[in-house]
Amino acid sequence: xxxxxxxxxxxxxxxxxxxxxxxxxxxxxxxxxxxxxxxxxxxxxxxxxxxxxxxxxxxxxxxxxxxxxxxxxxxxxxxxxxxxxxxxxxxxxxxxxxxxxx
Numbered sequence: 001x002x003x004x005x006x007x008x009x010x011x012x013x014x015x016x017x018x019x020x021x022x023x024x025x026x027x028x029x030x031x032x033x034x035x036x037x038x039x040x041x042x043x044x045x046x047x048x049x050x051x052x053x054x055x056x057x058x059x060x061x062x063x064x065x066x067x068x069x070x071x072x073x074x075x076x077x078x079x080x081x082x083x084x085x086x087x088x089x090x091x092x093x094x095x096x097x098x099x100x101x102x
Contacts, residue, residue, distance in 0.1 A: 079085040086092050
């Protein structure tokens with residue numbers, strides 16, 4: 001019975017070297033692609049951290065504004081200036097509007 005030749009026997013020395021070189025190129029390609037992906041992901045993380053810092057500062061500003069708007073002084077100011085309200089016993093003086101003379 002004749003023995004069948006294995007793949008390594010059929011390739012020969014030059015074929016083995018080419019196969020090994022292609023295998024190394026394949027591995028190198030995978031490593032390069034992984035490095036590029038890792039770089040892009042690290043850039044995304046930096047961008048997201050920057051956006052997070054901006055959002056946190058905006059959140060602090062909004063909380064400060066809400067606290068200011070909930071104060072009695074702010075509510076009174078809005079009531080007086082925008083709604084024309086007065087305290088009990090106060091009189092509201094409003095300037096007369098200028099009418100065009102004929």
